[in-house]
Amino acid sequence: MSACLDIRHLSAVLPNGQRVLRSVSLSVQPGEVRALVGESGAGKTMIGKAVLGVLPKSVRIVEGEMLIEGEDLGRLDAKARRTLIGARTALIPQDPLTALNPSRRIGSQMTDRLVRILGWSGERADTRIRQLLDEVHIRDPERVLKCYPHELSGGMRQRVLIAAAFAAEPRLIVADEPTTALDVTVQKQILRLIAQLQRDHGTAILFVTHDLGVVAKISQRVSVLYAGKVVEEADTADLFADPKHPYTRALMAATPRYTDPLASLKPVDESVLAGLAAEIVAADQAWRASHG
């Protein structure tokens, strides 16, 4: 059985020639949650956007393949690629306010995609949306469907977006820091909700986060990204039991623990970062040499 998402040696560059993704390889098996963890600017969002076909114009893919359920995105023409991505994937975005159109009611935004893109009947789409709203524990769907986004709280908006993401039964969901914009109490509920729906629907998720605590809670496998390069990948349990790469160890030391929030907290070690920088410079040199 082919992987739900398979990224092989993906490199992307900015117009000034700087690499933002450095030969990234990463796969998500059907029904599993793969965490993608790394600090700000590591390129996590960039990977998600590359998969979903919405990279900024300035970013150019220079090598590598991306396969969704065995189909190579690079071999499809633009229209077929859009259709494939639209049918098999969905996004749970970081900021639930800007991800909803402020001038359209929740109901029409949610059913629109099912009706217009997937060709469902209005009735079927409506039933489906209500079912999903129930799954994300929205008790008064009537009211919510009639609301404009700004009339809902951040947590409610994120529930709506989760419901929308699962509505068309995608095979793969990219969740880009879906809890970062929410306050702490709501974060936990949302995280539990995503985990719940993921199990019920058997959807594979590429879960982007900078928080190792979240990684431990939600994922089966994890890739650690630094400066656009995967420095370690492992089963989540193994990673926490025995982190191999010095950067992973440093990242763990820098993550607060609930039991003793301050005692164990250390900033990421300078020498580790220096070592990584040298590694990346060497890798870039080798890459430039082989790509002329």
Added chain:
Amino acid sequence: MDEARVARRGLSPRLWLAGGWLLLALLAAIFAPLVAPQDPLAQDLMLERLPPFWLDGAEPGYWLGTDSLGRDLLSRLIFGGRIAFIVAFAAATSACVIGSALGLVAGYFGGWADRIISRIVDVWMAFPPVLFAILLVAVLGTGLSSVILAIAIIDWTRFCRVIRAEAMGQARMDYVESARIAGYGRIGIMLREVLPNVLPSVVALLSLEMGIAVIVEAILSFVNLSISTDDPTWGSIIAEGRLSIHQAWWVLVFPLITLILTVLSFSQFGEALKARFDPVLR
């Protein structure tokens, strides 16, 4: 919160005052032959320069007095409103449709479409608008349709610039990206996701532009470049009033008040409509 919203919807005095004046003026213009007390063109030298009704020497039936040829001022203002409104609606709507469409395309698609459209706008804006209007009418010939055409040709850039900037901001929004991921085409996204968000501004600008069109038409009449001089227009009445300011101030003052009220009402009405259309402000 709901109560506050209802209160604001119900009362908004600005909307009612501005809308009320516009409606009154519009109805009077439409039914001018029925409501005008006198024939606006009828001259009577026995009745020249009658003052408005509250001054000594006023004649009943000539509420706002008469001009130096004895024509009834109120009737002339009512008939002048016809041309003012026709120009306002036709010219502003044309400018709005052309400008908004180009602005939407430039702002949302960006790239070469934006470069071409923006360059045209820059060149257009280099001409001083009133001079441009006078020049255009001189070339197109006087008459109602050339006045409308001239205003539309000059003022579409106003819409284009504002809508382009707004559409550009919209294009960067996450919901546009989500629509892209879901598989919507570019034009579909432009119409379904971007357009509704720029519509409040389009409406406000449209109303403002109607006011501007009224002024431009008045200016053109004032310099004798608008419609044939027989039909009364607000601008031509002002031009005549200016000549007899010392003998009959009302011939200048009343059309000026009418003009200013109408222009102000258009802009205020637009702002109020915008606030109503915008779901976040509403």
